[in-house]
Amino acid sequence: MNAHPPETQLHDYVDGLLGETEQRAVERHVRACDACRAEVEALRALTARLAALPRAIAPETDLLPGIHARIRWGSVDARVSSADATLSPAAQQHRRAGVAGAPEVPPQPVRGIPGGRALSSRFDARQLVRPRRSLATAALLLVAFGAVLALLFTREPARPPIAAGAGHEPGALSPAVEFRALDARYTAAARELLAELESLEDELPPGTLDIVRENLRAIDRALDEARLATASDPGDPRLARLILAAHEKKLDLLRRAAALSVES
Amino acid sequence: MRTPMLALLCLALSAGGTAAQQRLDHRRPLRADGLVRIHNLVGSTRVTGWDRDSIVVTGTIEEGGGRFYAGGGVEGVKLGVEGGLPKADASLHVVGSAPAHLEVRVPAGARVWVRAASANVEVSGVTGGIDVASVTGSIRISGTPREAVVESMAGDIVIEAADPMTVRAKSAAGAVSLSGGARDASITTVTGDITVSNGVYERGRFESIDGAIRFEGDLALAGDLEFINHGGPVELRLPANVSADFLVNTFRGEVENAFGSYPMRTGPDLRGELTFSRGSGGANVVIRTFKGRVSLKER
Amino acid sequence: MELRIPDDASGSRTGGDPDTADLVRRAQQGDLAAFDRLYAAHVDRVYALCLRMSGQREQAERLTQDAFVRAWEKLRLFRGESAFGSWLYRLAINVILEDRRADRRRTAPLDEGGDRLLAATPARTGVPDLRLDLERAIAALPPRARAVLVLYDVEGYPQEEVARMLGVAIGTVKAQLHRARKLLREMLE
Numbered sequence: 001m002n003a004h005p006p007e008t009q010l011h012d013y014v015d016g017l018l019g020e021t022e023q024r025a026v027e028r029h030v031r032a033c034d035a036c037r038a039e040v041e042a043l044r045a046l047t048a049r050l051a052a053l054p055r056a057i058a059p060e061t062d063l064l065p066g067i068h069a070r071i072r073w074g075s076v077d078a079r080v081s082s083a084d085a086t087l088s089p090a091a092q093q094h095r096r097a098g099v100a101g102a103p104e105v106p107p108q109p110v111r112g113i114p115g116g117r118a119l120s121s122r123f124d125a126r127q128l129v130r131p132r133r134s135l136a137t138a139a140l141l142l143v144a145f146g147a148v149l150a151l152l153f154t155r156e157p158a159r160p161p162i163a164a165g166a167g168h169e170p171g172a173l174s175p176a177v178e179f180r181a182l183d184a185r186y187t188a189a190a191r192e193l194l195a196e197l198e199s200l201e202d203e204l205p206p207g208t209l210d211i212v213r214e215n216l217r218a219i220d221r222a223l224d225e226a227r228l229a230t231a232s233d234p235g236d237p238r239l240a241r242l243i244l245a246a247h248e249k250k251l252d253l254l255r256r257a258a259a260l261s262v263e264s
Numbered sequence: 265m266r267t268p269m270l271a272l273l274c275l276a277l278s279a280g281g282t283a284a285q286q287r288l289d290h291r292r293p294l295r296a297d298g299l300v301r302i303h304n305l306v307g308s309t310r311v312t313g314w315d316r317d318s319i320v321v322t323g324t325i326e327e328g329g330g331r332f333y334a335g336g337g338v339e340g341v342k343l344g345v346e347g348g349l350p351k352a353d354a355s356l357h358v359v360g361s362a363p364a365h366l367e368v369r370v371p372a373g374a375r376v377w378v379r380a381a382s383a384n385v386e387v388s389g390v391t392g393g394i395d396v397a398s399v400t401g402s403i404r405i406s407g408t409p410r411e412a413v414v415e416s417m418a419g420d421i422v423i424e425a426a427d428p429m430t431v432r433a434k435s436a437a438g439a440v441s442l443s444g445g446a447r448d449a450s451i452t453t454v455t456g457d458i459t460v461s462n463g464v465y466e467r468g469r470f471e472s473i474d475g476a477i478r479f480e481g482d483l484a485l486a487g488d489l490e491f492i493n494h495g496g497p498v499e500l501r502l503p504a505n506v507s508a509d510f511l512v513n514t515f516r517g518e519v520e521n522a523f524g525s526y527p528m529r530t531g532p533d534l535r536g537e538l539t540f541s542r543g544s545g546g547a548n549v550v551i552r553t554f555k556g557r558v559s560l561k562e563r
Numbered sequence: 564m565e566l567r568i569p570d571d572a573s574g575s576r577t578g579g580d581p582d583t584a585d586l587v588r589r590a591q592q593g594d595l596a597a598f599d600r601l602y603a604a605h606v607d608r609v610y611a612l613c614l615r616m617s618g619q620r621e622q623a624e625r626l627t628q629d630a631f632v633r634a635w636e637k638l639r640l641f642r643g644e645s646a647f648g649s650w651l652y653r654l655a656i657n658v659i660l661e662d663r664r665a666d667r668r669r670t671a672p673l674d675e676g677g678d679r680l681l682a683a684t685p686a687r688t689g690v691p692d693l694r695l696d697l698e699r700a701i702a703a704l705p706p707r708a709r710a711v712l713v714l715y716d717v718e719g720y721p722q723e724e725v726a727r728m729l730g731v732a733i734g735t736v737k738a739q740l741h742r743a744r745k746l747l748r749e750m751l752e
Contacts, residue, residue, distance in 0.1 A: 002333070003290060003332070003333065003334045004333055005335045005743075006334075006335045006342060006344075006346070007332070007346065007347075007741060008737060008738070008741050009335070009742065010642060011625055011737070011740065011741045017722070021337065022337070031743055043744065046744055046747060046748060047716055047744070048714035049697060050697070050712070050717050051716060051719065052473070053615075053697065053698070053717050055608060055611055055717075055718070056389065056607035056608050056610075056611050056613065057607060057610055057611040058606075058607050058610070059606065059607075059610045059623070059624055060620070061624055061626050061632070063606065063624055063627055064448040064599065064602060065634055067602070067628050067631045067635075068595070070628070070632045071595070071632060071635050081384055134692070140596070156575075161545050184282075199705070199706060199707075200705070200707065203705065203707075203708075203742070204597065205381035205382075205398065205399045206381075208399050208417060209435060211399070211417045211418050211436060212417070212436075213402070214437070214439060215417075215436040215454040215455065218454050218455050218473055218474055219454060219473055222473045222474070222495060222554065224496035225494070225495075225555070226494070226555065228514075228556055229515055229554070232601050237551065238515075239515065241552070241555055242492070242494065242515075242552060245492055246473065246494065247472065249452065249454065249471070249473065250295070252452075253436055253454070256415055256417075256434065257395075257417070259397075260397070260399065262415075264397065
C-alpha cells in the first residue's frame with residue numbers, strides 16, 4: 001500500500017476537487033487502508049450534516065424599527081439612543097430620494113485617527129479613507145501610502161519644509177500635516193493587525209506572538225525616538241523616510257507572523 | 265483530552281505496530297525541476313541536491329513526533345510530518361511534540377519549499393529556487409540557488425553562496441550572514457546583526473533597527489548598496505581603491521571615515537549629511553541611520 | 564469540477580421574479596413600505612448567516628441591521644444583473660467581514676456564544692439535539708476557520724469565491740477549512 005495521502009488531500013478528495021489521476025490514486029489507497037477509509041467516511045458524514053443545516057433562522061427580536069430609525073436619521077448612534085443627530089435639509093432629501101449621490105456614512109467611528117470619533121457622527125463629514133481591515137489588503141494599502149509618502153518627499157531636499165498654514169495651496173494639506181496623518185494611520189493599522197494576530201494565537205506556532213511583541217517593542221522605541229526628532233525638524237524628508245521604513249518593518253513582521261498560521 | 269485514535273492507528277500501521285521511534289525510508293520519482301514542499305515543525309530538516317530524478321526521504325521520527333506523509337506526482341511532491349502526540353485540546357498546534365529528523369535528497373534543479381517552527385533547516389546543492397521559513401529554528405543555505413527567500417522570527421540565518429545569487433532574508437531577532445556575493449540581496453532584521461562578506465555585490469539593501477550591520481564584501485562596478493539602521497551601527501570595510509559615490513546621512517550618529525576628511529554638511533535640511541566620491545565613482549553607496557554609528561574603514 | 568451551488572436567497576436563478584423587481588424599483592425610489600417587504604422576504608436568510616458567522620445573538624442582530632441599512636443606502640447601485648437575494652447576501656457577507664476585524668471587545672467569550680445560539684429558533688425544524696450541538700460547535704470555532712466553514716460547507720460557495728470574499732489565497736481557504744472540520748470533529752466526539 002502506498003504512503004497515506006496527506007490529510008488535506010483527503011479533504012479535497014471528499015470535496016471532489018482532485019484531478020482524475022490523483023483521485024484514482026487516493027481511491028486505490030482508501031480501498032486498501034481501513035484507517036483512511038474511516039477518515040473519508042467521517043468527513044463525508046460531517047460535510048453532509050453541515051450542508052443540511054437550516055439556511056434561514058428567524059431573529060427573535062423585531063429588527064425593522066431599528067433599521068427604520070437608522071435610515072431616517074442616518075446615524076449609527078440611532079441604534080443606541082433615539083436620534084439626536086440632525087441632517088442637513090439637503091442630506092434628508094437625499095435619503096428620501098433613495099440615496100442618490102449621498103456620501104457614505106462610515107458604520108463605526110474610525111479608530112486611531114485623531115478626531116475620527118467626532119467626524120463619524122456628522123452626516124456631511126468628508127469621506128474618510130478607511131483601510132480595509134484584512135491582513136492582506138491593509139498591508140497592501142499602506143504600501144501604497146508609503147509610495148505616496150515617498151513621492152511627497154522626493155522633492156529637492158534644499159527646499160525648506162512648509163509650515164502648516166503658511167503659503168500653501170488652498171485646500172491642500174502641508175506635507176508635515178499629511179505625514180502626521182499617515183504616521184497615525186500606519187500606527188492604527190499595525191495595531192489592528194496585531195489584534196487580528198492575537199485572535200489567531202491558537203493557530204500560530206507557540207512562542208511566535210511573544211517574539212512578535214518583543215520585536216514590535218524594539219521598532220516602536222525606534223519610532224518614538226525618530227518622532228521626537230521631528231519636533232525640531234518637522235517635514236524633514238530623511239526623517240520621514242526612516243520612520244516610513246520602520247513602519248513597513250512592523251507591517252512586514254505582522255504579515256509574516258500571520259502567514260505562519262496558514263501552513264499548506 | 266481525547267486520544268486521537270486515528271493518528272495512533274496510522275502510526276501503528278506505518279511503524280509495524282508500535283509507537284516507538286520510526287525510521288523513514290521513502291522514495292518516489294521527481295522531475296529534475298520539480299517542486300518539493302516539506303513541512304516539519306520540530307526537529308531538523310536537511311535537504312541535499314543530487315543528480316537523480318527522484319526524491320528520497322530518510323530519517324527518524326521520535327516517539328510521539330507524529331506521522332510522516334507524502335503525496336503528489338512526478339512534477340511536485342508534498343511531504344512532511346504532522347499530528348504529533350500529545351495533541352493540545354482545541355488547538356491544532358503541535359505543542360510539546362517530539363522531534364522528527366528528515367534527510368531529503370532532491371534533484372539538484374528542484375524548487376524547494378520548507379516550513380519549520382523550531383526545527384533547524386539546511387539546504388545545499390539545490391539550484392532551482394529556495395523558500396524557507398521558520399520561527400526559531402536556524403536556517404543554513406549553501407550552493408547556488410537561482411534565488412532564495414529565507415525568513416525567520418528568531419532563528420539565525422546563514423547563506424553561503426557559491427556564486428552571486430538573488431536573496432531575500434528576514435529575521436527579526438536572529439542574525440543573518442551572507443557570503444559569496446549577490447546580484448540582488450535584501451536583508452532585514454529588527455535586533456539581529458547582519459554580516460555581509462566575501463564576494464561581489466551588485467544590488468543590496470541591508471536594514472535593521474538595532475542590530476549591527478557589517479559589510480566586508482566588494483562592490484560591483486555599477487553597484488548599488490543601501491544600508492539603513494536606526495540605533496545599530498553600520499560598518500563598511502572596503503578596499504582602498506574602491507570606486508564609488510557615497511552618501512551618508514545620520515541624525516544623531518557619529519561618522520568615522522577613513523577615506524579622507526570631507527566636511528559634514530549640517531543645517532536645517534542637511535542634518536549630518538556627508539557626500540563624497542572615490543575613484544571614478546560608478547557605484548553608489550547610501551547609508552542612513554538615526555543614531556547608529558557609521559564607520560567607513562579601509563581593509 | 565465543484566458541484567456545490569449556493570442556495571440563492573431569492574430561490575430563483577434567472578435574476579429575480581417580477582414581484583421582487585417591482586419592489587426593488589420602488590424601494591430605490593424611496594418607498595419604505597416596498598423595502599419592508601423585501602426585508603420580510605430575506606431577513607431570515609441574512610440573520611442565519613450573521614448568526615453563524617458571529618456565533619452569538621446580539622451581534623447577529625446588529626449585523627443584520629447593518630446589512631439592511633447598507634442595502635438601503637446602496638440600493639441605487641443595484642442594477643438587477645443578479646438576483647436581488649444574492650446581491651443582498653453578498654452585501655451582508657461584506658458587512659460581516661468588515662465587522663469581524665473591528666473592536667475585539669465586542670466579541671463575547673466562546674462559551675457565551677454557544678448559550679445565546681441556543682435561543683435561536685430556526686425557520687425549519689431539524690433534529691433538535693444534534694443540530695444544536697453542531698451549531699454550538701460552529702460558534703466555538705476560531706473566527707477565521709468559522710468564516711470559511713460557514714461560507715463553504717454550510718452556504719455552499721465554491722472555494723475560489725470564498726477566497727475572493729475573504730481576500731485570501733485559495734490555499735488559505737483550504738487550510739482553514741480542513742482545520743475547521745478537524746476541530747468540529749474533535750468537539751463533537
